[in-house]
Amino acid sequence: DIQMTQSPSSLSASIGDRVTITCRASQGISTYLAWFQQKPGKAPKSLIFAASNLQTGVPSRFSASGSGTDFTLTIDSLQPEDLATYYCQQYNSYPLTFGGGTKVEIK
């Protein structure tokens, strides 16, 4: 199975800050990586597919990059509504696997 490791597990940032979350795969997954946002008490929402492509309707302050084993999700100018837990997921092969999540809190 491909293990997905996210860091940090949590972070606290101020409104307007730039936030970066990393995700590492235990083996190469090309760009078969997605990012999801889960707000408290809500279902996950799809943010990014194919490592760097924004899903329809996702604000442009979100960006992502990477290929192979190392990936990043960046939020430029953090907003109050970005309070959430963010998950990466590889879909290169079964079993599909998720990172452990990064909880983003607002200072």
Place this chain on the structure above:
Amino acid sequence: QVQLVQSGAEVKKPGSSVKVSCKASGVTFSSSVINWVRQAPGQGLEWMGTIIPTFGTANYAQKFEGRVTITADESTSTAYMELSGLTSADTAIYYCSRAPNSGYAHAVDYWGQGTLVTVSS
């Protein structure tokens, strides 16, 4: 707009089974891939299995092999996840998600609202 509407919350006894449904609208079901993912209280996301409705066969996580059955009914654009042999460890929110069936790999674009399954005696 695309919607995945799941069935309502369930309370089940240990040893019983639960069947959760996921009805898709606003999307071509036959060109979709449906995943089932669960989230135990305070925990992360855990993949359970995937079905491509057009083919009808499912891929399951080894952890659930033998206990989970995922099916799909193209006539009603509805996918189902049945989990048997329930224990308290199966108390979780169960989500369906959808990906377009295009190419080698399938990136999720939409999620259902989740179904809380509580296992308690």
